[in-house]
Amino acid sequence: MATPHIGAEPGEFAPDVLMPGDPRRAQRIAETVLTDARQVTEVRGILGYTGTFDGRPVSVLASGMGIPSISIYATELFRFYDVQRIIRIGTAGGMAPHLDVGDVVIASAAHTDSSVSAHRIPGMHYSHAPSFSLMAAAAAAGGLGPGRAVPAKTKDVKVEAKETKDGAARRRRRTRGGQVYVGPVLSSDVFYADRPATMDALVQHGTLAVEMEAAGLYAVADQEHRQALAICTISDLLFKDVSLSAAEREVLFDRSVALGLAAFADG
Numbered sequence: 001m002a003t004p005h006i007g008a009e010p011g012e013f014a015p016d017v018l019m020p021g022d023p024r025r026a027q028r029i030a031e032t033v034l035t036d037a038r039q040v041t042e043v044r045g046i047l048g049y050t051g052t053f054d055g056r057p058v059s060v061l062a063s064g065m066g067i068p069s070i071s072i073y074a075t076e077l078f079r080f081y082d083v084q085r086i087i088r089i090g091t092a093g094g095m096a097p098h099l100d101v102g103d104v105v106i107a108s109a110a111h112t113d114s115s116v117s118a119h120r121i122p123g124m125h126y127s128h129a130p131s132f133s134l135m136a137a138a139a140a141a142g143g144l145g146p147g148r149a150v151p152a153k154t155k156d157v158k159v160e161a162k163e164t165k166d167g168a169a170r171r172r173r174r175t176r177g178g179q180v181y182v183g184p185v186l187s188s189d190v191f192y193a194d195r196p197a198t199m200d201a202l203v204q205h206g207t208l209a210v211e212m213e214a215a216g217l218y219a220v221a222d223q224e225h226r227q228a229l230a231i232c233t234i235s236d237l238l239f240k241d242v243s244l245s246a247a248e249r250e251v252l253f254d255r256s257v258a259l260g261l262a263a264f265a266d267g
């Protein structure tokens, strides 16, 4: 039976689910990466598809934005569709100075200011962490491993970046694109926040990037005894006024999807 938020019947989702925030990104992944993908849900415009990749069943379902939204979809997938593993395919704002747009961050931990997670276990500061096996497999697929301090450089990608100051000039910008990093992210409840001291302290504590869902996904996976990971493409740089357009954010996820599919295969 369908859930309040997912229209699929039991059995229509694969055990492994890729989960972008944006429904159009879900559609694009289904159309360009999966074989024989068919739509299994469209409730509230949150699109979901099931197909195969390299002969393995794989689904993709959008999460919407924020911890409350991803928590609903992840809980319903784990609890009512027997989904075993979810990998978030997200975008994130780069915080650490060495990051560039197009780089990929595999979230080894997720700090959060969300009350949803902060009060999950009363009296505890809950640690939001991914599945080790998924994270290790994704990192290996990204060329990272023990004793390899410098991330693998993958082929350059050309992106159209936008200088946000005054919403004005666009300029062509060749990124180092596709460098893969593993480290903590901030899963923020607030997109438009003005708190430079907090962000600076997080960077000083090794935080790489900010997004809005990983902590919720990791907590739900722990609660439901399932596995999860977040892999995010850097879509803008918080301290450099560099930002990708909405259209660019929709398409610049190939590397993250490849790492996610490799993690499903090897994790």
Ligand SMILES: O=P(O)(O)O[C@H]1O[C@H](CO)[C@@H](O)[C@H]1O
Pocket (backbone or CB within 6 Å): 020, 021, 022, 064, 065, 066, 089, 090, 091, 092, 191, 210, 211, 212, 213
């Ligand atoms: O591109 P997605 O996956 O939605 O991720 C990021 O983009 C949204 C904000 O623009 C938030 O959901 C944030 O986590």
Ligand SMILES: O=c1cc[nH]c(=O)[nH]1
Pocket (backbone or CB within 6 Å): 091, 092, 093, 094, 191, 210, 211, 212, 235, 236, 238
């Ligand atoms: O700055 C950003 C970029 C993407 N996603 C976020 O949550 N923040």
